[in-house]
Amino acid sequence: MHEQLVKTAKTFVAGLIILVSLAGTPLESAESDHDQTATKSTKLFDVVFKEFKLNNGLRVILAEDHSAPTYSICVTYNVGSRDERPGRTGFAHLFEHMLFQGSENVGKGEHFILIQNNGGSANGTTNAERTNYFETLPANQLELGIFLEADRMRALNITQANLDNQRHTVQEERRQSFDNRPYGKTYEAVVEAAYVNFPYQHSVIGSMEDLDRATVQDAVDFFRIYYAPNNAVLSLVGDFEMSVALNLIKKYFEGIPAQPVPPIPDVDEPEQKTELRKVIEDAFAQAPRLDIVYKIPPGNTPDWYALSVLGQVLSGGVSSRLYQKLIKDKELALSASAGPDERRGPSLFWFSITARPGVDLAALEKLIYEDIARLQNEEIADWELSKVQMQLRRQRAQQHYSTRSRANSFGHYAVYYNDPQLINTLEQKYSRVTKGDLQRVARTYFQENQRTVVTTMPKPATAKGASENR
Amino acid sequence: MRRKALIRDSAGIVALVFGIAFLGQNVPRPYADESIETSPSKVERKNKAPISRDVLRVKLPRPIEAKLQNGLRVLILEDHRTPAVFVQLHIGGAGALFEPPNMTGLANATAQMLREGTQSRTSVQIAEEIDRLGASLGAAGSFGSSQVVLNASGLSNNFDSWFALAVDVLLNPSFPKDELEKLKQRLRAQLRQQRSAANFLVNERFSHAVYGDHPAAIVSPTSESLDALTQAALMKWHRERYAPQNALLAIAGDVRAEELIPQLEKWFAGWEMIDVKRPRPANPVPATARKVYLVHRPNSVQTTVALGNIAIDRRSPDYIPMVVMNHILGGGVSGRLFLNLREEKGYTYGVYSDFSALRYPGPWRAGGSMRTEVTAGALVEFLKEINRIRDQTVPSDELEDSKRAIAARFALSLEQPTAILGLAVSRIQYRLPEDYWDTYPTKIMAVTAEDVQRVARKYLDPEAMQLVAVGDGVKIHSVLESYGPLEVYDSSGKLTSIPKTVE
Numbered sequence: 023m024h025e026q027l028v029k030t031a032k033t034f035v036a037g038l039i040i041l042v043s044l045a046g047t048p049l050e051s052a053e054s055d056h057d058q059t060a061t062k063s064t065k066l067f068d069v070v071f072k073e074f075k076l077n078n079g080l081r082v083i084l085a086e087d088h089s090a091p092t093y094s095i096c097v098t099y100n101v102g103s104r105d106e107r108p109g110r111t112g113f114a115h116l117f118e119h120m121l122f123q124g125s126e127n128v129g130k131g132e133h134f135i136l137i138q139n140n141g142g143s144a145n146g147t148t149n150a151e152r153t154n155y156f157e158t159l160p161a162n163q164l165e166l167g168i169f170l171e172a173d174r175m176r177a178l179n180i181t182q183a184n185l186d187n188q189r190h191t192v193q194e195e196r197r198q199s200f201d202n203r204p205y206g207k208t209y210e211a212v213v214e215a216a217y218v219n220f221p222y223q224h225s226v227i228g229s230m231e232d233l234d235r236a237t238v239q240d241a242v243d244f245f246r247i248y249y250a251p252n253n254a255v256l257s258l259v260g261d262f263e264m265s266v267a268l269n270l271i272k273k274y275f276e277g278i279p280a281q282p283v284p285p286i287p288d289v290d291e292p293e294q295k296t297e298l299r300k301v302i303e304d305a306f307a308q309a310p311r312l313d314i315v316y317k318i319p320p321g322n323t324p325d326w327y328a329l330s331v332l333g334q335v336l337s338g339g340v341s342s343r344l345y346q347k348l349i350k351d352k353e354l355a356l357s358a359s360a361g362p363d364e365r366r367g368p369s370l371f372w373f374s375i376t377a378r379p380g381v382d383l384a385a386l387e388k389l390i391y392e393d394i395a396r397l398q399n400e401e402i403a404d405w406e407l408s409k410v411q412m413q414l415r416r417q418r419a420q421q422h423y424s425t426r427s428r429a430n431s432f433g434h435y436a437v438y439y440n441d442p443q444l445i446n447t448l449e450q451k452y453s454r455v456t457k458g459d460l461q462r463v464a465r466t467y468f469q470e471n472q473r474t475v476v477t478t479m480p481k482p483a484t485a486k487g488a489s490e491n492r
Numbered sequence: 493m494r495r496k497a498l499i500r501d502s503a504g505i506v507a508l509v510f511g512i513a514f515l516g517q518n519v520p521r522p523y524a525d526e527s528i529e530t531s532p533s534k535v536e537r538k539n540k541a542p543i544s545r546d547v548l549r550v551k552l553p554r555p556i557e558a559k560l561q562n563g564l565r566v567l568i569l570e571d572h573r574t575p576a577v578f579v580q581l582h583i584g585g586a587g588a589l590f591e592p593p594n595m596t597g598l599a600n601a602t603a604q605m606l607r608e609g610t611q612s613r614t615s616v617q618i619a620e621e622i623d624r625l626g627a628s629l630g631a632a633g634s635f636g637s638s639q640v641v642l643n644a645s646g647l648s649n650n651f652d653s654w655f656a657l658a659v660d661v662l663l664n665p666s667f668p669k670d671e672l673e674k675l676k677q678r679l680r681a682q683l684r685q686q687r688s689a690a691n692f693l694v695n696e697r698f699s700h701a702v703y704g705d706h707p708a709a710i711v712s713p714t715s716e717s718l719d720a721l722t723q724a725a726l727m728k729w730h731r732e733r734y735a736p737q738n739a740l741l742a743i744a745g746d747v748r749a750e751e752l753i754p755q756l757e758k759w760f761a762g763w764e765m766i767d768v769k770r771p772r773p774a775n776p777v778p779a780t781a782r783k784v785y786l787v788h789r790p791n792s793v794q795t796t797v798a799l800g801n802i803a804i805d806r807r808s809p810d811y812i813p814m815v816v817m818n819h820i821l822g823g824g825v826s827g828r829l830f831l832n833l834r835e836e837k838g839y840t841y842g843v844y845s846d847f848s849a850l851r852y853p854g855p856w857r858a859g860g861s862m863r864t865e866v867t868a869g870a871l872v873e874f875l876k877e878i879n880r881i882r883d884q885t886v887p888s889d890e891l892e893d894s895k896r897a898i899a900a901r902f903a904l905s906l907e908q909p910t911a912i913l914g915l916a917v918s919r920i921q922y923r924l925p926e927d928y929w930d931t932y933p934t935k936i937m938a939v940t941a942e943d944v945q946r947v948a949r950k951y952l953d954p955e956a957m958q959l960v961a962v963g964d965g966v967k968i969h970s971v972l973e974s975y976g977p978l979e980v981y982d983s984s985g986k987l988t989s990i991p992k993t994v995e
Contacts, residue, residue: 067574089573090906091548129536131835134825136541139893141548141900144825160548160903169542187533190838194794198841198861202794204688305791306688309681339628340607341619350674356681378681405624412626416647419576423908481791 067419068446069428072264078280079252082271083432083442085259087425093260094425095167096156097175098433100255101248103228104150104221104287104367112192112228113236115148117244119188121155122146126177130184133170140166148226151366152437158426161261165270171256172274175249180241189233196227204306205376208478212313215300216370216474221287250281257432257442260425289367291317298474303481309356310383311478314373314390318467321364322439327451328459329371329467333361334410335402335460336373336393341409343393344375354381354389366438371467383477397464401457414452533838535831547900552929555742555916556749560757563737563765567916568749571909577651577745578910579644579658582917584738585768586729587637589707595720596635597713601675602729603631603640606661608671615671618661627654629661636699636708638770638851648746652755659759662734667726676718683715687983690796690861693787693962697981698798701785701958702855706776736763738770742917744909775852778802779956782976788965788991789983795867795963799874800857803951806849806922812935813943814847814856814951820894820944821845821881822858828877829858837873839866851922856951864964868971871959881948885941899933965991 071085103114124130137144142159157167200206210225217223256275258267294317319325337344337360344358356376363370377386421427428445435444444451555569588599607622607629608615622629627646633639644658686692696711703709743752778801804810822829822845829843840862848854858878862870886894905911919928961972965980969990972978982988 091550091903092907123533124536127538127540129538130533131535131826131831132537132541135535135537135893136543138824138826139897139900140543141897141903143904158904158907160900162544162546162548165542166544173541181533183533187835187838191834191841194834194839194861194863195841197794197863202690202792202796202861204685308684308688339619339623341616341623346616346619349678353674353677356678356685376685379684405620409620409623409626412624412647414626416576416626416628416645419574419647420645422574422576425907 067422069259069422071259071432071442071445073442074268076251076272076276078276078278079250080275080278081255081436082268083255083257083436084264084267085257085428085432086262086264087259087428088261090425091161091261092158092425093161093164093167093258093262094156094158094429095171096154096257096426096429096433097171098152098154098255098257098430098437099249100253100437101153101244101284102149102151103224103226104289104365105248105284106221106224106228108220109232109235110228110240111224111232112196112226113232113240113244114153115226115228116188116192116233116236117241118146118148118153118155119192120180120185120241121174121178123181123184123188124179125174126179127173128170130179133174136166136170142167150222150226152434154430154433156426156430164262164267168258168267168270168274172271172278175251175254175275176278178245178249180238180245182238185236185238185241189236192227193230193233196230196233200227202306204304204308205311205478206306207302207304208311208313208476211300211302211478212315212372212474212476213370215298215476216315216317217291217368219289219291221289222291222365222367246281247284250284251275251278252280253284255433255436257429257436259429259432289365291368294472296471299477300475301477301479304478305481307478307480309379310377310381310480312373312375312377312383312387312390313476313478314387314473315370315476316467316469316473318362318369318371318463320366320369321362322441322444322451324451324454324459325463325466326362326364326369328455328463329362331407331410331452331455332397332460332464333371334413335397335406336360338410338413347393348375348386348389352389354378354386364438387475394464394468398461398468400461402460404457407455407457407460411453414449418449533836535835547896547933548903549933550903550906552902552906552912552915555744555913558749558753560736560753560760562760562763563735564756564760564763565740565920566753566756567740567742567913567920568747568752569742569744569909569913569916570747570749571744572746575648575746577646577648577743577747578913579642579655580742580913580917581642581658581662582639582740582742582921583642583734584639584740584921585735585770586733586738587633587639588635588710589638589773590733590770591707594717595725596710596717597679598717598721598725598729599633599637599640600635600713601672601679601718601721602667602726603633603642604675605667605672605726606631606642606665608675609666609668610660610664611666612664613657613660615668618657621657622654625650625654625657627657629654629658631661635710635712636703636850651747656759663760663763665730667723667730669723672721672723672726676721679713679718680715683712683718686712687985690789690792690794690962693789693983694796694798694859694960696985697785697787697960697962698800698855698857698958701783701960702779702800702802703776704779706852707773708776708852708854732766733768734763735766735768736760737765738768740917740920742913744913772852775805776802776854778853778951779958782955783958784972784976784978785958785960786965786969786972786978786980786990787960787962787983788980788988789962790964790991792864792963794861794863795870795961795968796859796861797867797871797874797959797961798857798859799957799959800845800847800855800859801951801953801957802853803847803856804849805851805853806918807924808849808853810947810950811849813939813947814849815898816891816894816936816939817881817944817947818845818847818856819898820886820890821877821948826897828881829860829874832877833860833862833870833873837866837869839863839870839873843870843874864967867961867963867968871971871975875954878948878952878954882945882952884945886944888941891939891941891944895936895939898936902933 843860
């Protein structure tokens with residue numbers, strides 16, 4: 023998928039071309055005959071959008087919605103922590119912070135000031151796969167959002183002082199969100215144990231040591247290689263006229279030169295042969311936590327959707343299997359969640375259970391495996407499957423109000439899967455999952471030799487701590 | 493983090509209090525501590541961005557208001573963009589504010605038990621039915637609040653089914669004994685778990701420091717108070733305090749008000765008025781002398797601080813100038829605190845200020861987390877910014893930007909029907925005038941630099957502030973001692989002595 027997207031970007035060099043005009047037409051009309059019993063009684067709402075490509079390769083997705091006097095802009099760059107190199111973990115996210123440090127026509131910190139003074143809100147996020155930046159503003163500030171995103175894509179201002187300042191900020195973010203929190207280091211321990219290949223084997227936040235190593239030259243190179251128009255998707259949703267928005271986008275973005283296609287990281291994982299186990303200590307945890315993960319296929323594949331449904335059956339809502347059994351009936355756990363993460367390469371299905379203090383973890387783990395065996399040996403009940411479809415439908419209906427949610431989804435689906443139409447077809451993909459699929463994926467992927475088990479244990483109180491880093 | 497604590501009773505008002513500002517003047521570059529920065533990283537304005545100077549004046553849609561025969565007030569905001577419906581039932585007089593002191597947690601436990609069994613449904617049946625409908629249903633009460641809130645949401649095509657279920661749990665709960673024991677077990681397990689979080693510890697100590705004897709000082713039940721919760725006590729709380737005439741039912745989404753209101757009469761026909769005594773506790777009063785609290789949390793790599801004092805209630809005439817003042821100082825990512833402590837010093841991932849204004853006066857409060865080593869430097873900067881807004885008139889362009897930001901932000905609330913509904917709910921709960929939100933931008937725009945300075949001086953007195961720090965006491969106690977009389981607590985909440993350098 024990734025390769026496809028980049029190739030497409032490269033081939034379009036002749037001015038502005040309208041790629042698709044979808045306007046709610048189902049992309050896959052062959053699928054319309056399939057069973058939609060869970061959904062037919064509620065009205066459908068498709069997001070109507072148009073897609074363009076600038077001559078520098080910038081992919082543009084526009085969706086008008088005049089129901090509120092607002093709009094959201096999102097620029098999604100096809101770069102994440104998987105693109106980092108050894109010794110520079112955390113760099114993609116540190117670099118995300120640099121995009122708020124000023125550019126040719128915007129001072130350091132002025133981005134936030136301009137957005138807030140004009141009634142908007144803004145942020146950026148980084149994950150393993152992509153980095154996105156988004157603003158929501160009143161509709162009369164259309165030009166401002168487009169200008170701000172273009173100015174930093176075109177001429178970011180990278181200085182040693184600003185890099186050092188944001189290095190500190192990110193290190194504080196790491197302390198606040200991970201190092202000073204119960205279970206804050208568990209996620210890192212799990213990906214480090216479960217993956218063998220570097221791109222997915224490290225956390226997005228990165229290590230303190232690597233953050234210290236980041237240089238201005240690293241930042242300059244990273245900007246040139248990855249922050250190019252042909253490596254980005256701009257999505258705009260809300261209260262604007264399409265032609266006006268498109269002209270503004272051309273005005274500000276078209277002069278930004280394309281760059282050579284960035285390298286694509288090799289995220290393949292060797293086949294796991296045996297179960298992996300690891301125990302870590304946590305100075306803040308009051309109760310032990312059990313994380314069990316299995317290697318599974320990439321997102322947007324039929325098996326991934328089936329695994330996502332299994333996650334809901336196991337832990338979605340109070341009627342879910344893990345809640346009823348572990349939290350309520352047997353009173354063994356404080357919390358229990360299950361579900362897949364979503365990557366373009368090998369992904370992980372997570373079971374994450376916080377035990378009550380004093381609970382026998384081995385017995386708890388055995389109970390999880392009993393639930394897994396049940397999924398492998400018995401079909402789930404009809405009501406469990408229809409419940410998941412209904413929950414998804416409600417979730418989609420509720421998210422639909424927000425222009426930001428839609429703009430970010432376009433960026434996500436375009437960058438990950440070259441398929442922004444997923445915003446409308448996702449529900450179909452889920453509704454195609456059968457009870458047989460669920461049993462099959464449980465058997466295929468929940469195998470002992472495919473799993474990694476990480477146990478987080480409270481550190482005995484007598485230990486002297488206060489170490490800054492691990 | 494703190495937003496959660498602040499928003500508890502005010503239905504979204506505080507969410508409007510957002511940030512702004514620019515450093516119009518060059519603050520002398522301060523205080524060097526061990527975080528060495530040789531070259532400055534300064535916030536800068538180039539003023540080259542294309543902006544529209546107009547503030548988009550938006551007219552907020554008004555929900556339809558009705559009152560049922562049993563006195564239940566109803567607000568309905570129709571919004572047919574998507575097939576979703578949101579329901580919030582606020583039940584005044586049933587909140588933790590009125591709990592007997594030996595039964596803290598009673599209001600919340602009663603609310604949480606609603607969905608654990610009714611005359612005709614078991615806990616499991618309720619859970620399955622709700623999930624099958626793709627709906628959500630829950631009720632809870634927060635400490636310091638006069639009310640409990642029942643929340644439900646779902647799709648419009650099966651609204652009747654899930655709403656009927658919500659009505660059943662509200663009116664016919666059975667409070668099964670075995671389910672109550674299970675709930676108490678879950679709540680007990682949380683008592684210990686919550687103490688591992690620095691944010692809980694800072695909230696607990698700060699609330700005690702500013703609220704004193706007022707019930708809002710309490711932020712958690714105790715294992716003894718949970719022991720005291722019996723089926724009989726919960727049934728009594730429900731029977732004597734869930735009164736329709738004290739409740740407000742707010743509905744937003746894909747419904748038709750004119751069809752819905754007659755149906756509501758039928759659904760709620762069995763809910764009868766009862767007389768509820770609601771003796772309000774005496775208002776909390778601001779502390780008059782500075783006091784410092786250290787919560788020693790071993791292994792901490794950051795210090796989490798909160799400082800502030802009791803300020804105003806929601807109906808105070810100073811509310812509007814406080815919104816503007818707070819916005820300038822610490823209301824968001826362009827507030828003075830953020831720009832100074834994060835963007836220039838790199839001490840923190842984020843520092844903010846906020847205030848809680850309910851039926852009774854609540855605190856203004858600033859805070860955040862920073863690495864242990866810069867605790868001293870951060871406290872200097874907090875106080876410097878507080879003194880600056882007290883001692884110096886806000887530059888006019890900074891003031892104008894701030895007011896503009898607050899007024900312009902209204903447009904964004906139009907995306908979410910629940911946001912508009914929240915504004916209407918708060919208008920009713922705080923008995924604000926009918927046109928309160930229509931004239932709110934005008935009132936904000938009328939705030940002067942003198943108003944800002946006046947409320948800063950009145951409510952942000954550094955000499956009377958309560959300062960709480962959660963962190964590695966061995967490393968930070970000497971810094972804190974220099975700010976005033978110090979009390980030290982351990983992470984279990986007990987008074988203790990200054991921690992010694994270990995081993």
